[in-house]
Amino acid sequence: MEVLQLLIGGIATGCIYGLVALGFVLIYKATEGVNFAQGDMMMFGAFLALGFVNSGHMGLPFLPGVLLAAIVMGGVGYGIDRVVVRQLFGQPQFSLVILTIALGFVLRFVAGTIWGYTPVVLETPYSGRSLSLGGVIIGYEDIITILVTGVLTLLLWAFFAKTRLGLAAQAASQNQMAAYIVGVPVQRLNSIIWGLSGAVATIAGVLYASKGAIDPNIGLLGIKAFAAAVIGGFGSLPGALLGGILIGVVEPLAARYLPSGISQMSPYVIMLVVLVTRPNGLFSQIQAKKV
Amino acid sequence: MSVLEVRNVEAFYGAIMALRGVTLDVEEGEIVTILGANGAGKTTLMKTVSGLMDPEKGQITFDGKRIDHTDPDRIVRMGLAHVPEGREVFPYLTVEENLRMGAYARKGRDFSDDIELCYGYFPILKERRNQPAGTLSGGQQQMLAIGRGLMARPRLMLLDEPSLGLSPLLTQEIFGIIKRLNAEQGVTMLLVEQNAHVALATAHKGFVLEMGRIVMAGSSEMLRNSPDIQEFYLGRKEESQRGQKRWKRRKTWR
Numbered sequence A: 001m002e003v004l005q006l007l008i009g010g011i012a013t014g015c016i017y018g019l020v021a022l023g024f025v026l027i028y029k030a031t032e033g034v035n036f037a038q039g040d041m042m043m044f045g046a047f048l049a050l051g052f053v054n055s056g057h058m059g060l061p062f063l064p065g066v067l068l069a070a071i072v073m074g075g076v077g078y079g080i081d082r083v084v085v086r087q088l089f090g091q092p093q094f095s096l097v098i099l100t101i102a103l104g105f106v107l108r109f110v111a112g113t114i115w116g117y118t119p120v121v122l123e124t125p126y127s128g129r130s131l132s133l134g135g136v137i138i139g140y141e142d143i144i145t146i147l148v149t150g151v152l153t154l155l156l157w158a159f160f161a162k163t164r165l166g167l168a169a170q171a172a173s174q175n176q177m178a179a180y181i182v183g184v185p186v187q188r189l190n191s192i193i194w195g196l197s198g199a200v201a202t203i204a205g206v207l208y209a210s211k212g213a214i215d216p217n218i219g220l221l222g223i224k225a226f227a228a229a230v231i232g233g234f235g236s237l238p239g240a241l242l243g244g245i246l247i248g249v250v251e252p253l254a255a256r257y258l259p260s261g262i263s264q265m266s267p268y269v270i271m272l273v274v275l276v277t278r279p280n281g282l283f284s285q286i287q288a289k290k291v
Numbered sequence B: 001m002s003v004l005e006v007r008n009v010e011a012f013y014g015a016i017m018a019l020r021g022v023t024l025d026v027e028e029g030e031i032v033t034i035l036g037a038n039g040a041g042k043t044t045l046m047k048t049v050s051g052l053m054d055p056e057k058g059q060i061t062f063d064g065k066r067i068d069h070t071d072p073d074r075i076v077r078m079g080l081a082h083v084p085e086g087r088e089v090f091p092y093l094t095v096e097e098n099l100r101m102g103a104y105a106r107k108g109r110d111f112s113d114d115i116e117l118c119y120g121y122f123p124i125l126k127e128r129r130n131q132p133a134g135t136l137s138g139g140q141q142q143m144l145a146i147g148r149g150l151m152a153r154p155r156l157m158l159l160d161e162p163s164l165g166l167s168p169l170l171t172q173e174i175f176g177i178i179k180r181l182n183a184e185q186g187v188t189m190l191l192v193e194q195n196a197h198v199a200l201a202t203a204h205k206g207f208v209l210e211m212g213r214i215v216m217a218g219s220s221e222m223l224r225n226s227p228d229i230q231e232f233y234l235g236r237k238e239e240s241q242r243g244q245k246r247w248k249r250r251k252t253w254r
């Protein structure tokens, strides 16, 4: 019973890691660059939602408020790529790393200035309520996190597999030069992907915020999500999600049954083990380009 | 008016000057070939025309409209398709998805007629329609790249070394198809080729590019009969009538 309890909580937490990891992978696949501000985009999205929804602020109804936050954050992501990242085109990878780390600081600072540094709670219609199923008590927020992650994953899959734009995004990540010459506006597509990952980060942030208070530093969770993305192979969307869930499940189990301290280390230990044993990640595509 | 006019185009890679003032014309309905040794700048010229690179100097017009300093997705929308060097397919998309991507620049959604047309020219692709393109053989990938270019329904097609790495037999076949596309679909072709024999047999006229400059131009007939072309591109042994040593011979255009 206890294990089951821990497992469900772990999966829910893991879904949040996985969604942030998804953001890493989306941008990496499109641009071959890593956005180290992904965790901070999650944080900022959560605060935007809080600003739209909480009674002390704008007080919009929950769902429209969250959707509005996702749309605004999508615009912010699009704008960051359009205005800042695109200027780095042709520069060494390292400049993007520095840029996105700096971007994380900026987002933290802006959030702290607007909403303050003391932890605040997002008002949701479901937090704190729970369901008892044969002795296992599951919080509504965990159920909703898992459901929303499932639906979002399906939507993303449908976008990439079924839409014209999604197919173009796949094509551009597989062969950028060929994408250019068949007429894909690759740069605009990259901006759209940045926007998409901003919107996904916002949903992750709202799910995170429904489990507890938030402050401008929760973006540090991005480091664990980064580990999740590496575990998943850093090029695979399902891999990122599963990597996140793996970390989410191991953490509470390690905290309960193993000596203290191991739990905090576990994401990185798993990442190292995966890197050593399966350097391409657990779920990587096989590289098979013919020359 | 020519379909494509290239005027005094200069292009650089950093400090390296790859095109040193190239001028050429391609007329409607023609097959035009560009000959040149490795590193002459042939691929650079193709990339500059299709918008993958911007020229430093000079002008390029397509259908009377300036296309230098225009993004490649705009240029393909105008009807100019580039089939790049080296089988640049989308490796994890299927053959049919690759073809579909070829029509990305066009309006409309249903391109099954065009896909059937491609399969008509390349029947092997139909057999492999659901296979990831990265698992095709090199020659099949080259056919796919040409088919993908065709899906744009271009008026002008740039083909960069379509025979690269293909067997002589397959090379003949590909060039046969290029000729048919030109005759049946009315596609004007600008063709880069190392194999001067087959290129001059296919094309109506040709240009010789050396070190980033056009050093010779003329009808295929005229080029085939030029002693320089015969020696340096067709590999024909010179009859040493005057006892001239091979190493003493100089290309007359230098």
Ligand SMILES: Nc1ncnc2c1ncn2[C@@H]1O[C@H](COP(=O)(O)OP(=O)(O)OP(=O)(O)O)[C@@H](O)[C@H]1O
Binding pocket: B013, B016, B018, B036, B037, B038, B039, B040, B041, B042, B043, B044, B045, B085
């Ligand atoms: N990305 C690049 N960076 C620097 N120099 C380049 C680059 N691409 C090509 N060059 C240089 O530009 C010149 C022309 O290259 P290009 O690829 O156009 O030759 P090519 O005629 O297509 O040769 P090949 O027949 O071998 O394909 C060469 O000297 C080459 O070294």
Ligand SMILES: [Mg+2]
Binding pocket: B042, B043, B044, B085
């Ligand atoms: Mg070349």
